[in-house]
Amino acid sequence: MLPDLRLLLALLAWLGILSAVRAAPDVLLISSDDTAPYQELMGAFRSSLTKRLEKTEIVTLSRLQATDMLTRQPPRLIVTLGVTATEAMLQNSYRGMHLAVLVPRSTYEKMLAGKTPAEIRNRSAIYLDQPFDRFLTLARLTIPKLERVAVLSSLDTMTQRKTFSSNPRSGVSIAVEPVMNERDLMPSMQRILSDAQALLAIPDNKVYTPRTAELVILTAFRRRVPIIGFSSTFTRAGALCSIYSTPSQIGQQAGEIAGRVLASKTNLPPPQYPQYYSVNVNDQVARALDIDIDPIPLLMDRLRQELGEE
Structure with missing residues (x-):
């Protein structure tokens, strides 16, 4: 091989290595899906970070594309969106920084x-869920x-049952009813709603599915x-x-x-609950139950004040 050709090939190889090093992104986003909520979160993340x-x-990649990049050009930080992407990342040998979002605490x-x-x-x-x-x-x-x-x-x-304990100063007692399967749902509701003034529907995909959520809502409403x-x-x-919390709030x-x-x-930082959150109210249900609720801006102000978040 001619000396000039060897020099040229060496130079090209060096430039290729340099390019690969420079191409490694600061942040790699890996999403479980490309639907609107995930796109909304990614947009808010980019806006918040680049400010x-x-x-x-x-860089945003699918789970399959990300596997190759992790081998060749590991980023400084990986952010996974959703359960599927997070689970795949936890099974990977990558040991760099990894932040998971849109994942329930129990999961x-x-x-x-x-x-x-x-x-x-x-x-x-x-x-994904809010603190109790x-x-x-x-x-x-x-x-x-x-x-x-x-x-x-x-x-x-139920593994988080200690988080359901009420602050004695709140003056509210909390009854927790286990639901082992869908067949248990109605008997559990009959037992627990007989003496309850409200049902706190915390995120739990074993209790609240599209089918059971409707049943829970109707049963509770009939019992007022x-x-x-x-x-x-x-x-x-x-x-x-x-x-x-909306996807934009979590992305921020x-x-x-x-x-x-x-x-x-x-x-x-350690795993944490969402910092930003929203509240909405069903005015029709409030009227049907004869409950007078503050306008949302005032309600949010009172909520933050009670929680010491202001």
Whole structure:
């Protein structure tokens, strides 16, 4: 081989390596789906992050595409959206920083069960669900003279039962009824709603499916027991009100965390609940149950004040 040709090939190889190094992104987004909520979250994430770090490079790939990039050009931070992408990432040998979003707390903790400290180091999450205290405080602010609330819980969320304990100062007692399967649902509701002034519908995909949610809402309404739900869909279906985080709100929080981590080169914070959230109210249900609720802006202000978030 001629010396000039060898030099040219070496130069091209060096340039290729350099290009690959430079091509490694700061953040790799891996989504479980490409539907509107995921797109909304990714848009909010990009906007939130680039406000803090203008020159940050963000790449979005499918799970299959990401596997190849992790081998060749590992990013500084991976953000997985949804359960499927998060589960796949936790099975990967990648040991860099990994932030999971749109994953319920019980699901995320189950994914981490049995893993070694080395396997879960540098991993964190923004849970999809809200802290229980927000549900309870919203119930207290919307239902007059509240003293007794009910919670339906499968084995998945029963592991978080200690989080259902009420602050004695709230003056509200909490009854938790286990639901082992769909056949248990109606007997469980009959037992627990007989003495409850409200049902707190915490996220639990073993209890609340599209089919059972309608049954729960109708049964509670007939007994005049208002429901505090966990999504805008739940409110539209007949809950008195709901508390939840939109994809944009979770995307904003994820972008803020990514910005701090990338700018300061610190570790990810521990798993956490959403910082930003929304409330909506079903006025028709409120009128039917003779419940007078504050306008949403005032209700949100009172909620934040009660929770010490202002």
